[in-house]
Structure formats: structure tokens, C-alpha cells
Amino acid sequence: MKPTxxxxxxxxxxTPDELVTAAHKAYAEGYRKMDAYSPFPIEALDEAIGIPKxxxxxxxxxGGLFGGMAGYGLEYWTxxxxxxxxxxxxxxxxxxNFIPVWFETTxxxxxxTAVIGMLGLxxxxxxxxxxxxxxxxxxxxxxxxxxxxxxxxxxKFKLDSSKQFLSNLQAQGVWxxxx
Amino acid sequence: MASLLEQQNADPGVDDITQPGVSPPVxxxxxxxxxxxxxxxxxVLTKRTPWSWVIGFLIAFGIMNILMLAVGYLFIKGTGIWGxxxxxxxxxxxxxxxxxxxxxxxxxxISAILxxxxxxxxxSINRFAEAMTLFAVMCxxxxxxxxxxxxxxxxxxxxxxxxxxxxxxxxxxxxxxDVFAVSTYLTVSLLFxxxxxxxxVASLRDxxxxxFAKFFYGILSMGWRGSARHWHRYExxxxxxxxxxxxxxxxxxxxxxxxxxxxxxxxxxxTIFPPYFVAGAIYSGFAMVLxxxxxxxxxxxxxDFITDRHLNNMAKVMLATGLIVGYGYMTEAFxxxxxxxxxxxxxxxxxxxxxxxxxxWALIFCNIITPQFxxxxxxxxxVPILFIISLIVNVGMWLERxxxxxxxxxxxFLPSSWGLYHPTVWDWATYVGTLGLFxxxxxxxxxxxPMISIFEVRALLPQSKVTVE
Numbered sequence: 001m002k003p004t005x006x007x008x009x010x011x012x013x014x015t016p017d018e019l020v021t022a023a024h025k026a027y028a029e030g031y032r033k034m035d036a037y038s039p040f041p042i043e044a045l046d047e048a049i050g051i052p053k054x055x056x057x058x059x060x061x062x063g064g065l066f067g068g069m070a071g072y073g074l075e076y077w078t079x080x081x082x083x084x085x086x087x088x089x090x091x092x093x094x095x096x097n098f099i100p101v102w103f104e105t106t107x108x109x110x111x112x113t114a115v116i117g118m119l120g121l122x123x124x125x126x127x128x129x130x131x132x133x134x135x136x137x138x139x140x141x142x143x144x145x146x147x148x149x150x151x152x153x154x155x156k157f158k159l160d161s162s163k164q165f166l167s168n169l170q171a172q173g174v175w176x177x178x179x
Numbered sequence: 180m181a182s183l184l185e186q187q188n189a190d191p192g193v194d195d196i197t198q199p200g201v202s203p204p205v206x207x208x209x210x211x212x213x214x215x216x217x218x219x220x221x222x223v224l225t226k227r228t229p230w231s232w233v234i235g236f237l238i239a240f241g242i243m244n245i246l247m248l249a250v251g252y253l254f255i256k257g258t259g260i261w262g263x264x265x266x267x268x269x270x271x272x273x274x275x276x277x278x279x280x281x282x283x284x285x286x287x288x289i290s291a292i293l294x295x296x297x298x299x300x301x302x303s304i305n306r307f308a309e310a311m312t313l314f315a316v317m318c319x320x321x322x323x324x325x326x327x328x329x330x331x332x333x334x335x336x337x338x339x340x341x342x343x344x345x346x347x348x349x350x351x352x353x354x355x356x357d358v359f360a361v362s363t364y365l366t367v368s369l370l371f372x373x374x375x376x377x378x379x380v381a382s383l384r385d386x387x388x389x390x391f392a393k394f395f396y397g398i399l400s401m402g403w404r405g406s407a408r409h410w411h412r413y414e415x416x417x418x419x420x421x422x423x424x425x426x427x428x429x430x431x432x433x434x435x436x437x438x439x440x441x442x443x444x445x446x447x448x449x450t451i452f453p454p455y456f457v458a459g460a461i462y463s464g465f466a467m468v469l470x471x472x473x474x475x476x477x478x479x480x481x482x483d484f485i486t487d488r489h490l491n492n493m494a495k496v497m498l499a500t501g502l503i504v505g506y507g508y509m510t511e512a513f514x515x516x517x518x519x520x521x522x523x524x525x526x527x528x529x530x531x532x533x534x535x536x537x538x539x540w541a542l543i544f545c546n547i548i549t550p551q552f553x554x555x556x557x558x559x560x561x562v563p564i565l566f567i568i569s570l571i572v573n574v575g576m577w578l579e580r581x582x583x584x585x586x587x588x589x590x591x592f593l594p595s596s597w598g599l600y601h602p603t604v605w606d607w608a609t610y611v612g613t614l615g616l617f618x619x620x621x622x623x624x625x626x627x628x629p630m631i632s633i634f635e636v637r638a639l640l641p642q643s644k645v646t647v648e
Binding site: 015016017020021024035036037038039040041042043044045046049051054056057060064071074075078079082083087088090094097098100101103104105107108110111112114115117118119121122124125126127128129131132138139141142143144 | 211212213216339345346347348349350351353355356359360363366367370371373374378381382384385386401402403404405406407408409410411412413414415416419420423424426427430434437634635637638642643644645646647
């Protein structure tokens, strides 16, 4: 698909406080499809722009469950079913000895899910994103400035009025973000 | 310029654990977000590589080549070039493995456990401590890989893969638990480290002028753009990883200690081993973090981020874990007598008075006597002395593993099977070579990746706090 139109409007702020205040106001104004950008995590933004709680912890739980079952299954299948060998007079299914490997594969499954799940839910890796079209964003978003973007897919989005709305929030600058 | 008081207010609940009231801030005052980014990022993005880096790297690289030689010769001749024989069949390979893996533990403790305890001072040391963990585990991994001398014949009993003999690893053996524990530990440490790096390499990507650097950091950052929706999931992932790493790191050295404790050798077969090994691991790891942090902050002028308070806190952790280790030694000696078992009591007496007695007493000096100086604030705030203590503890923890492995093995149950162990030049070359590998990797890390977590330091600055509702 050829990129057309605009992605949204972006406003720049100097401090986390200004960004959070602006985000609150935009939310109160009825905007929902928006995103805030900051060079470090700001928890107050979760509530300000209405970020739903992520399902990541559940994914991690099931990742751990899967890892644990796979690990124990491997031990059981290899030691009891596929090639049963009696070692040291121990029963084939000597489950206390299977605990350490079961534990490690549980942690491995959960950790891999945490990282891959986080990246996947975030839609990363992503080689191109429209916000990088703004030079100020490129130079400062990962460094020392705070940005708020109202996206054009928001039903309330109207280029002129949304731009005007952001300008009224004491933004340092307001830009149209091309797609 | 932020005042000391503002700094204090800026991080409520994470005050220095031992000095209520006036404690120095974890970051020197007067920095803003941009300056933090520039100060840490410029070390990596500068065009001029410092001469001291080049010289240090070349030395480390040269030493690493000793490892290549030692391993190459090992592959040609086999383990006969080492000092091991019966009765001492486990020599330098296991000593160095345990030593290296123990060093790695401090990195995970700093990055995961101190995060869960909300110790904000961990922030400026966690990145290179985690790098240290990774590299130490890589060095540790060398030894199980090469210890048979014929690693290409030794895969089927280490890793469960379908092979032509239909044989599987022996899952009832601690040595297999160890394979799973260490490989999981390496993977999770790498994930943790990389996750922490993503926002920072995104900073470097946008800051870099050079096209190759932009590309390199662009690929590594995966297109991170600092979105609040991303941060939300990121923070969940990070704290979950910390929660998962915490039991993992305790399990790793526990499993390592089971390599010994599950056997029936006097000196190995004790229940004190798991906690005592874990404490020793953290002890030696913090010693290594200090050994690295002190020269790094000097060379790169990072004293504003790695402050004297960090060194002081690390020294305290070293003292605490050192005391646990000391308690472990006493328990071993006590049970040598209390067991009323002649093999056990002979073992401990032989440790103290036998042919390897000098290593035992050197170990007591390094690990129990030396850290007692850390009780004094004057010592903890004297950087050169702290550096020397950290080196002594590193040596001491190596000696501990030497004593555990060698003195327990060289006197078998029957005097007719007694023997002595002498490491050969190839044993030493392999060990010294891994030190070169470790330092080489560290030099490369410091040159291409931010050694301090930039985004976490930004979040520590007083101006990062949100005051509006």
C-alpha cells in the first residue's frame, strides 16, 4: 500500500508534567487514538491516554507452563518411554531428579515469552514509522523532549481543529506528520 | 542546578539503606536529560578511539590468543596435557568453571534482585554488570565444552538431540541439570541485557551521524520509538524478567554445588553447599564488579554516575556475603568434627595441615580476614584500597574452588590411591586465556554499547518526576 495522507498531528513538550497534562486534556476532549512519546517510561501516561493493561503477564504464565511441560515431557519420554535404562537402582520415573531441569525450562519458556511477547505486542521490529518524519522528533524524542501524537484514524480527528487544539496546550511546536 | 534536598525528594523510598538523613545522591546533581544522553552516548559515538582503549584491547586480545593456543593444543593432544589424573580427575576445568559462573551472579543480582528491592543505586552499574555476567558465563561455558578434550564427540550426553545411538542425556545426573541451568542462565541474561539495551540503542541510533552506526544501532533498536503504549508493556516485561531471573540465579549456583554435593566424596557431600555456593558466587561477583567499575569510572570520567556511594554499597554487599562464606567454612570444619566420621574429620584436618595447607590458609586470609576491613567507612570510601581488596577477594574465591576440588580428591578412601595434583603450563594457559577472552569482550562492549543505562539514569533525575495528577 502506498503511504498517503497524514498519520496525525504531533506536539512537542518540554517536561513530563506538560506532556501528562496535555494527554489528560486530549483524553478529556474525546481523543482516543493517540500516543505519547517519552525518552523514559512515565507511568502517569498509562492512565492519561487510557492504555489498557497488557495481557503480557498471562502470555508469560502460559509460556512458563509450556516450557515446564515440555521440559518434564522430554525427561519422562526419554527416560521412561524411548530408552528406559535403570541407573543406580532408581525407578525409571525418578521425579525428584527431574525437578531441576523442569524448573529451568519453565523459566526459559517464561523469559522467552516475556521478551518476544513484549516485542510482538509492540509491533516491533518495525523498520519504518511515520513519527520519524518529523526532524524534531528524530533529534529529541529519544533524548530530552516529550511528544504527543493524535492519530488521523481517531474518529474525532480533524486536521485543523486537532492542530488548533494541540497548539492551545502550550506545546513547543505542532506538526502534521506525513504518512 | 538541583540541590541535594531535591535529589532526596526525587527518589522517595529508595534512600540509602544505611545512612538515613543525608546520603549522597545516586547521580551527581546538575544533569539534564540531554547531558546524560550525551555524556554516556559520546563514549560510544566518538570517532576518536582513546589510545588507552587500543592498548588495553591489544593486550587483552593477545592474552585471549593464549586461550586459542591452549585449546588448539588440547584438541590435538587431548586432556593428557593437563595435570589431571587419578585420583584428581577434576582439576582446573571445574575450578575455573565454578569461579567464572560465580562471578556472573553479581550481574544478575544487581540487575534483577536489586530492581525488585527498588534500590535505585543499581541503575548506573547494572548495564556493565550484566555484560560482565554474560562474558563470565561464556568463559565458564568454555570449560565444560573443552574438558573432554574431544568436544565434537561429547554432545549426545550433554544435549538431548536424536542421535544414531538412540541415547539420551542422563537426567538423573546433576551434570545434566548444570547444562540446562547454565544454558538457561546465559539465554535469560542475554534477553535481560538486550531488553534493557533497546531504548538506549534507539537513542544512539537517532544521535549517530555516521551511516554505518545509524544502520547498526537501527537494526539493534528494532525501530523503538519511545511510545507510551510500548513503555507500558516494556516495563511489565522488564519486571517479569527480573522476577524470573531471581530464582534462576539462585538455582544456577545451587545446581553447580550439587555437582559436588550429590557425590559421596568427603568434603563435597554436605548440605551446606547450595547456600554457601550462592553466597560465595555473589561475593566473588561483587568483587569483580568493583574490580571493573573502579578503573572504568576513572578512565571514562563517570564518577558522576558511578559515585562513591555505589562503591560503598557494593563493599557492604561484599562484606555481608563474605561473612556468609566465612560461616560456611566454619560449618564445614564443625561438621568435620561433629560427624564423628573418620573420613570427614581427616578431610578437614588434611585441608588445614596437609600438602595443600598453604592454599587453605591463603584462602582464609583472602576471603575471611581481608573483608573485615570493610567494616570501616574509611576503608569503604578509600578507592585504591577497595580496589586491592576486590582483587584479593577474586583470588580468594578462586582458591576456595581449588581447595574444594583438589583437597577433597587427592586423598582417596584408601591410602594406596592417594596422589597429588599439579597444574601444568597448559592448565594455566587455558585459565589465563579465559581472562583474556573476558577482557577482550569487555573492551569491545565498552566501545560499541552504552556502558550505563541511559534511559534509567534519565528516569532517576529529579526533573523526570511527574507531579500533576
